[in-house]
Amino acid sequence: MLAAGAEAEPGEDALTRLTLESRAAWPAFAAALEAAGGRSVDLRRDGTLLIALSRDDVEALRRQQAFAAARNIELTWLSGREARHLEPALAPRVAGALLSPHDGQVDNRHVVTALLAAAQAAGADVRPHCPVTALDVDGGRVAGVRCGDTLQPADLVVLAAGAWSRELAGLPAAARPPVRPVKGQMLALRMDPEAPLLRHVVWTPTSYLVPRRDGRLLVGATVEESGFDRRVTAGGLLGLLDGAWRALPGIEELPLDEIWTGLRPTARDDAPILGDSGLPGLVLATGHHRNGVLLLPVTADRLAAQILTGQPDPLLAPWSLARFAADRQAPEPAA
Known part of the structure; x- marks a missing residue:
């Protein structure tokens, strides 16, 4: 995004x-x-469309719009009806939205x-099968890297x-x-690319949805302090799907295409x-x-x-x- x-x-x-x-x-x-x-x-x-599902969400988006306006960042307010006109599959409960055009x-x-x-x-010279294992330092400066036992000056x-x-x-x-790893679980659903359920990137209060041209609809992402643990969890997927479903109920008819995790490099x-x-x-x-x-x-x-x-x-x-x-x-x- x-x-x-x-x-x-x-x-x-x-x-x-x-x-x-x-x-x-x-x-x-x-x-x-x-x-x-x-x-x-x-x-x-x-x-990008940021949607509100409650009165508190509306207040938060209004504050965000004021903050952005003070920095000359364009965010346009849409009523719930205007948001659904832009994305008809959004839930009727959508109370308002911001469009970051x-x-x-x-x-x-x-x-x-x-x-x-x-x-x-x-x-x-790309060497995918020779991963760098160490930095070689000589005399207080970098002399190269080591790929296994091989020195690359x-x-x-x-x-x-x-x-x-x-x-x-x-x-x-x-x-x-x-820098530490911050885990993010994600999933992808499969839409009809000729008639996608969603066309804009949509941020809900708890998740985001990203439609791809090939018909995938990405749903993400958790933010977890889990070290290098890349396991997918039931709770992580449940939270993503629940947040997405509240904004876009039609996802319950979509097949699950893929699940995965990534590790964000976070300072x-x-x-x-x-x-x-x-x-x-x-x-x-x-x-x-x-x-x-x-x-x-x-x-x-x-x-x-x-x-x-x-x-x-x-x-x-x-x-x-x-x-x-x-x-x-x-x-x-x-x-």
Whole structure:
């Protein structure tokens, strides 16, 4: 989901500027990626619909609209009738909604496929069967990485290992990002792609629904402090389905297509860690929490430019590892 407008929250103004910048960069980024990789990423710019199912929900959305307006973020109020006109399958109890018209979505699986194809077309040596097991440090700077017993020399290493970023062997404590896994369970239902039950991304008070062009309807996602436990649980799925059904009763007729879990790489402040690690030869690109796909263009383009030119990027400056220097002596986050 490219929901920079819908997800703007109090206390996160700097992060919101970053996500809005990245959302704006997505159309050009997608076009370049598709041209380079020869694969579609299914970019859709339909907007995000946030719905209210109760009086309390209405009040919360009204506060969110006022907050967004103060920051020039466009959120349009819709009555329950207007929301159902936009999405007729929504429940009659929908009391109102906000439309974030400039939000969108891409198919993250297609994005990964396109990135792989584009990288290979550009001459990248992709080694999926030789996972990196350790960082090699020599004389106080990075000398390369180890794949099993093999040393791959490198002038520079970008650590972008998601929730596993702090687990890399050989990583000095001072350069280890304070990133932990936050589990998210999801499921997919199967719609008729010619007559989908839903066309917009919809946020309910307890879940979200994402319709894909191929007919899948994604329902997500739990937020669980469960370490690296990726098991799907009955309670997690029950909560997702209940929240989705209250907003979109027609899902009870849809077949279950897939269930899975993911591990979000989450820093102590829920914001990304980008740029200098303090260890010569090592750059960090991790800790994106729930915004990995949204922040892909900013992370890729601006971090690459910073690496190639050696010039710090003011937009990335707040997100370096240095912001955690004051609490380096704090206990390590739970694994």
